[in-house]
Amino acid sequence: MNPLTIDILQQNWLLPLMIDILVHLPVLLISLKKKFLQPKATFTAALVGFTLFLINPLAWLCLIVFFLTASSLSFVKKSEKKNFKEVFEKGSTRDSGQVIANSIGAIIFSFLYFIFNINFTVLATNNIITAPLFVASIAYIAAVNADTFATELGVLSEKPPRLITKPFKIVPKGTSGGITLLGTLASLIGSILIASTFFIWSLLFPTIHDPTTNFLIVFIISVIITLAGLLGSLIDSFLGATIQQMYYCPTCDKETEKKFHTKCQSATTPTRGWKLINNDAVNILAGFGSSLFGIFLVSLLPPLFL
Numbered sequence: 001m002n003p004l005t006i007d008i009l010q011q012n013w014l015l016p017l018m019i020d021i022l023v024h025l026p027v028l029l030i031s032l033k034k035k036f037l038q039p040k041a042t043f044t045a046a047l048v049g050f051t052l053f054l055i056n057p058l059a060w061l062c063l064i065v066f067f068l069t070a071s072s073l074s075f076v077k078k079s080e081k082k083n084f085k086e087v088f089e090k091g092s093t094r095d096s097g098q099v100i101a102n103s104i105g106a107i108i109f110s111f112l113y114f115i116f117n118i119n120f121t122v123l124a125t126n127n128i129i130t131a132p133l134f135v136a137s138i139a140y141i142a143a144v145n146a147d148t149f150a151t152e153l154g155v156l157s158e159k160p161p162r163l164i165t166k167p168f169k170i171v172p173k174g175t176s177g178g179i180t181l182l183g184t185l186a187s188l189i190g191s192i193l194i195a196s197t198f199f200i201w202s203l204l205f206p207t208i209h210d211p212t213t214n215f216l217i218v219f220i221i222s223v224i225i226t227l228a229g230l231l232g233s234l235i236d237s238f239l240g241a242t243i244q245q246m247y248y249c250p251t252c253d254k255e256t257e258k259k260f261h262t263k264c265q266s267a268t269t270p271t272r273g274w275k276l277i278n279n280d281a282v283n284i285l286a287g288f289g290s291s292l293f294g295i296f297l298v299s300l301l302p303p304l305f306l
């Protein structure tokens with residue numbers, strides 16, 4: 001367990017709290033200034049970062065890795081992407097809804113992990129309950145990162161995307177549910193990046209209470225996180241092709257995720273998908289799909305492993 005977490009369990013809040021504030025203030029201020037986050041979202045991100053840092057520092061680190069790489073990726077070939085950005089519901093400056101969608105599963109599973117960890121610290125037994133919760137929290141972020149990589153790099157594909165539900169059907173770039181080989185490879189890399197963060201951290205800080213006691217276990221769990229994140233990204237595309245609410249802009253004669261098309265200042269009309277299922281909802285469902293798949297894979301491991 002992380003020394004800061006142990007401090008908290010022993011009711012020593014002061015030092016972790018001070019480190020927490022010192023770590024977050026500059027990151028948040030830079031994010032606000034560089035317009036990675038909208039002002040309201042900066043507050044939400046502060047709450048998320050602040051909490052995760054104390055209850056599950058590794059999940060926190062993975063979220064920081066996601067945030068930094070996602071923010072940098074939005075700058076890759078920005079001019080080329082400009083045309084597709086009008087299709088997407090959100091721009092590259094994250095709003096509160098996105099911050100929550102990108103982290104809610106990680107927070108919930110980290111809380112559960114934290115609560116069960118308190119009990120098991122006393123008993124000092126195995127990790128049959130905590131290990132799946134821990135993996136679920138990281139798998140959620142792997143899915144979020146995989147999806148962001150797919151979105152940011154997939155639109156650069158020379159080949160047009162195909163609909164995940166009807167692979168024989170070619171769709172315009174930026175279409176929800178459209179996938180390309182480049183985008184899928186990008187999502188695999190995004191997922192591996194989070195799994196590698198887990199891998200390196202776990203080798204640097206091995207303890208008996210974490211589900212990470214030796215090289216082989218750490219490696220197997222990294223593979224599980226990678227697979228779960230990749231699946232999450234595919235679920236995201238699948239939901240984008242099926243239940244995500246899409247709109248039609250009469251002025252541009254185009255399908256869009258936006259209720260209001262800012263490019264042409266036109267109101268759009270709903271065409272397909274379910275009400276309420278916007279891009280954030282799809283990301284949340286895909287993230288939880290990844291977490292549950294991670295839990296399922298961990299549960300297949302022989303008990304001796306955990």
Ligand SMILES: [Zn+2]
Nearest residue numbers: 249252261264
């Ligand atoms: Zn329009």
